[in-house]
Amino acid sequence: MQRLDSVAELRATVAGWHRAGLRVGLVPTMGNLHAGHFSLVRAARERCDRIVASVFVNPTQFGPNEDFARYPRTLDADAQGLAEHGCDLLFAPAVEAMYPFGLDVATQVEVKGVTETLEGAFRPGHFAGVATVVLRLLNLVQPDVALFGRKDYQQLLTIRRLVTDLGLPIVIADVPTVREANGLAMSSRNQYLGAEERDRAALIHATLQRMRAAVAAGEPAEAVERAAAAALEAAGFRVDYAAVRRADDLAPAA
Numbered sequence: 001m002q003r004l005d006s007v008a009e010l011r012a013t014v015a016g017w018h019r020a021g022l023r024v025g026l027v028p029t030m031g032n033l034h035a036g037h038f039s040l041v042r043a044a045r046e047r048c049d050r051i052v053a054s055v056f057v058n059p060t061q062f063g064p065n066e067d068f069a070r071y072p073r074t075l076d077a078d079a080q081g082l083a084e085h086g087c088d089l090l091f092a093p094a095v096e097a098m099y100p101f102g103l104d105v106a107t108q109v110e111v112k113g114v115t116e117t118l119e120g121a122f123r124p125g126h127f128a129g130v131a132t133v134v135l136r137l138l139n140l141v142q143p144d145v146a147l148f149g150r151k152d153y154q155q156l157l158t159i160r161r162l163v164t165d166l167g168l169p170i171v172i173a174d175v176p177t178v179r180e181a182n183g184l185a186m187s188s189r190n191q192y193l194g195a196e197e198r199d200r201a202a203l204i205h206a207t208l209q210r211m212r213a214a215v216a217a218g219e220p221a222e223a224v225e226r227a228a229a230a231a232l233e234a235a236g237f238r239v240d241y242a243a244v245r246r247a248d249d250l251a252p253a254a
């Protein structure tokens with residue numbers, strides 16, 4: 001596996017693959033890779049001849065009180081895992097390569113609508129940061145396919161909107177969430193949790209499953225949301241939202 005931090009070398013390598021008629025897949029990540037990320041690489045293998053994975057802890061998607069400084073950075077272990085899973089190229093740029101004029105004056109893209117609710121309402125600027133860095137990665141790599149996890153479903157919808165609105169000739173493929181044995185979705189941030197908290201966090205998945213079953217059984221959305229928030233709070237969670245939404249645009253269920 002090649003390992004690059006230079007935009008020029010990345011472009012030259014991928015251009016060579018395209019000239020040879022090869023199909024290129026991109027797996028964008030912030031590193032600290034786990035089985036969820038490797039399932040994206042495996043899915044890319046099924047669709048593409050060459051795979052680029054990026055590792056970049058993107059400062060613009062973290063709020064001022066979020067965990068940018070302590071976000072786990074494990075590049076050598078990530079490189080080893082990617083190589084073992086058949087990745088062809090690891091692109092791990094410096095902040096200056098991604099934001100050449102500096103963070104304060106960087107051009108931003110903002111996807112409207114789907115970003116304004118749920119996570120977007122609690123993390124102002126988060127999805128603009130995600131959309132901006134993903135657009136730049138898509139422009140730099142120019143993949144045929146880019147792959148994202150369903151775990152970050154609002155992010156996935158945001159990126160689909162971005163690509164469709166801006167007319168990018170790239171397929172956005174989604175890959176199922178990979179879970180721990182207790183149902184907790186795998187996430188780099190799970191390592192912030194102690195053993196007891198990890199056990200308790202399994203209740204999130206169990207609650208979501210109960211919500212789905214209740215909606216399917218015809219219970220009104222508001223009652224389902226209230227019951228879910230109450231169950232989580234009773235177990236010690238501070239709930240930002242437990243919401244029933246339409247899958248295609250995140251609008252409240254009718």
Ligand code: PAF
Nearest residue numbers: 028029030058130133152
């Ligand atoms: O899902 C992530 O890891 C990040 O939000 C992404 C898509 C790599 C953009 O920084």
